[in-house]
Amino acid sequence: MVKGHDVPIKEKNIMFIGFMGVGKTTIGNLVAKKLYRDFIDIDQEIERKHKMPVTEIFKQIGEKAFRQMEKEVITELCQKKLKVISVGGGAFLQEEVREICLSSCIVFYLDLSWGSWKDRISLIVDSRPVLQGKSLEDMEKLFHERKAIYSTHHSKINTDKQEAEEIADYIVDSLKLAWELYE
Numbered sequence: 001m002v003k004g005h006d007v008p009i010k011e012k013n014i015m016f017i018g019f020m021g022v023g024k025t026t027i028g029n030l031v032a033k034k035l036y037r038d039f040i041d042i043d044q045e046i047e048r049k050h051k052m053p054v055t056e057i058f059k060q061i062g063e064k065a066f067r068q069m070e071k072e073v074i075t076e077l078c079q080k081k082l083k084v085i086s087v088g089g090g091a092f093l094q095e096e097v098r099e100i101c102l103s104s105c106i107v108f109y110l111d112l113s114w115g116s117w118k119d120r121i122s123l124i125v126d127s128r129p130v131l132q133g134k135s136l137e138d139m140e141k142l143f144h145e146r147k148a149i150y151s152t153h154h155s156k157i158n159t160d161k162q163e164a165e166e167i168a169d170y171i172v173d174s175l176k177l178a179w180e181l182y183e
């Protein structure tokens with residue numbers, strides 16, 4: 001049973017989805033601070049629970065096992081309320097995860113253009129196993145293919161050429177407006 005419809009909108013979890021490196025962890029953390037809520041990053045939660053970095057989980061037991069861990073941690077945390085949650089860029093590959101998240105959280109899709117994302121590769125490539133061994137063309141293909149899984153969300157935010165702080169402020173303002181509107 002997925003909790004969700006019975007939770008008042010002001011108490012619903014806020015969730016960030018989107019491709020690797022768009023800023024889900026950074027912006028989620030900032031939004032949580034601004035709203036005085038707990039922040040949960042699903043990758044960090046998996047690392048804590050399984051006492052292994054995500055890169056090692058991929059290397060030692062593989063992506064399939066990681067996806068199972070990801071589903072379990074997300075399912076558990078979506079039962080809570082008033083949290084700010086950032087999931088990994090591959091979480092929405094699983095339909096079950098998408099359904100749980102969309103029913104128990106206000107889901108923000110953080111979007112970024114390919115041109116801007118490309119400039120961030122050096123910041124993220126070593127810590128993202130999915131990017132290992134991929135050429136720029138492979139990455140571009142994955143970047144565009146993955147858009148389909150993010151198409152279900154509650155709000156899309158274009159983050160191009162904006163500081164993380166500005167994006168977080170915009171999200172907090174839009175949430176406050178929505179809360180007033182639906183009160």
Ligand SMILES: Nc1ncnc2c1ncn2[C@@H]1O[C@H](COP(=O)(O)OP(=O)(O)O)[C@@H](O)[C@H]1O
Nearest residue numbers: 019020021022023024025026027123162163164
């Ligand atoms: N709006 C932004 N502008 C510039 N760099 C950013 C922005 N948001 C995040 N970053 C940087 O991009 C990298 C990936 O951010 P991160 O929050 O880990 O993304 P994700 O969780 O979506 O993979 C980090 O080095 C972070 O500092």
Ligand SMILES: O=C(O)C1=C[C@@H](OP(=O)(O)O)[C@@H](O)[C@H](O)C1
Nearest residue numbers: 019020021088089090128129130
């Ligand atoms: O897109 C993906 O498949 C992944 C994204 C990563 O999280 P970020 O989106 O926070 O980088 C992390 O969950 C793992 O490396 C797999």
Ligand SMILES: [Mg+2]
Nearest residue numbers: 024025086088
């Ligand atoms: Mg992250």
